Amino acid sequence: MYEPITIKDIAKALGLSTSTVSRALRGSHEISADTKKLVVEYAEQFNYRPNPIALSLKERRSRSIGVVVCEIANNYFSQAINGIESVAYNRGYHVIISQSHESYEREIVNVEHLASRSVDGLLVSLSAETDKIDHFKNLHDKGFPIVFFDRITDEIETHKVVADNYQGAYNATQHLIDAGYRKIAHLSSAAHLSISIERMNGYKAALADNKISFNESYIKNCNHGGMIYKELEDAVRSLINSKDKPTAIFSAGDKLTVSCLLALNKFKVKVPDDIALVGFSNSPLVELMNPSLTVVKQPAFEMGQKAIELLINLIESKRPVTEFEKVVLQTEIFERNSSIPKAKPKK
Amino acid sequence: MYEPITIKDIAKALGLSTSTVSRALRGSHEISADTKKLVVEYAEQFNYRPNPIALSLKERRSRSIGVVVCEIANNYFSQAINGIESVAYNRGYHVIISQSHESYEREIVNVEHLASRSVDGLLVSLSAETDKIDHFKNLHDKGFPIVFFDRITDEIETHKVVADNYQGAYNATQHLIDAGYRKIAHLSSAAHLSISIERMNGYKAALADNKISFNESYIKNCNHGGMIYKELEDAVRSLINSKDKPTAIFSAGDKLTVSCLLALNKFKVKVPDDIALVGFSNSPLVELMNPSLTVVKQPAFEMGQKAIELLINLIESKRPVTEFEKVVLQTEIFERNSSIPKAKPKK
């Protein structure tokens, strides 16, 4: 069995009390240089490490934070997690990641598990299935620190970190309109998610500002994480087979964009010659995949960083916080070298 | 502040002792039905949850295991982690993931951090940079449970879970040879990694079995996670520009295969018409990406499951383990519908 050395062991070995050892290790001023040296060297030699669990119990905090996301196999989230980690590491926090796989039930279980005192706070991006948020509201009402990012909810008053989805979607749509396209389809994730609503609004606003009427049949929502490729393929098929088929697509998500590209490829529809495409994506691949693909990139890493900073502030603030920040970070649009060709004049 | 309810609170409120409450909550037989009911209902009402940290301290175990991988933004690893999670969840363990980003230093820090008693065991896949493994050896020698998977080391006697990389590579290479290709390049990750060595051996064996001489200049190793696209592009460029250029490529890794496909695409080299490609990949995309791409898929999910099962057995076994398993799971080869065309006759 693995039995690591404790302060007690050191005390016994050196004929000191545990308190003396503890103080020596923490470099207290009230310990003689000799004793300090003795203890520190012994600890060094036997590779003493304070037991973080005992510390957690004493300090009533675990110095770990929980991350609740739908999926880590997603460029946006893995980049956001990298941002989270980078800050956590420096501020002495562990990060515990849990995946909901877009399931409401699973999200609840994860949150319960994490929040029952094994983490000091939660960083949350809602699952696609989640439409009730009592499991967060209850915790938050009891004063448990929660920060939402990306897929947020308006029903809880706390810090939130989001990309400017409205503007990103507006720019993406405007980009297509500028290139002469007017029949622009919109692929998005579950309709009730904050990100979907904001992106839809940006899309609609760009259409409206250009006096293009909104066409309901151009909107395709895909809900489930696991089946996304199949769902997307169906959506794309129905778009390209429709009578008034779109000349361009705006896909509002990482997996959506990649899957759309794949589906189009499968159907032998060339991008951008047959149909133009602008999409949200954080994939390092998608930028390379199609040199004519204009991409809206979310500041995922920075969002993760900002979110955990706010969370740690929340956790470490002595007094209740009254003012909640909603941080909105700008998306970036990468217009590819060869850009999108002008739309062909209508026949 | 968030102050969850404790056994002490319940005891005080109900005029009982903490031990009675504790026993009632755990459904002990030596507690009267009345008391039990009283306690359980009170606990229910106030949403009592045992403090996992206190439990950890008492039981001298955290019921959490640490996962040390290079990168979660990798199809193989995210699938393996899903497998790990699926078992952990059922067996009552938390999973703490840490990424080395292929850095030796970072790996050491992560392991130190995790092992100093915040996890009960470690699931490890070595970073590409790691060539010394003292940080694991020290722990293992002290009896700390460690299971290696995927990128393993021979220097530590413990359970290991790997794919049959040799056979997978052999099959991939043979697949190309069967289609008539004889000039087969091999793209792989850091040369000293166990997976690279095994895959290389499989590749070499297939060549030898078919009386094809080994060509050193056909071997390209890529080391660093972060710069992999650039490295790959350079490797591919040098291959297609070499005087005795290969007619086929066997890429031995997920990112390698995708990046290779992208690089070839960028250089306007058509797969499989200009050059054939067979690659290891667990990407759900790559299968769709190029219908002529034959793919060797690792049983990532199952590997994760098996690895954590072994680890939990190790953790929960009362007596020292003397026999260590090396589990080898078979890879699957997916020959695409349109398959690889026969190589053109040499000019």
Place this chain on the structure above:
DNA sequence: TTGTAAGCGTTATCAT
């Protein structure tokens, strides 16, 4: 059937 007390590893508050 229930209560008391010790212990898990650590630190803070008192002594001495």
Place this chain on the structure above:
DNA sequence: ATGATAACGCTTACAA
């Protein structure tokens, strides 16, 4: 400068 003790939340001998 150092030691004894209590406390963090929980479980479990041991008493009652």
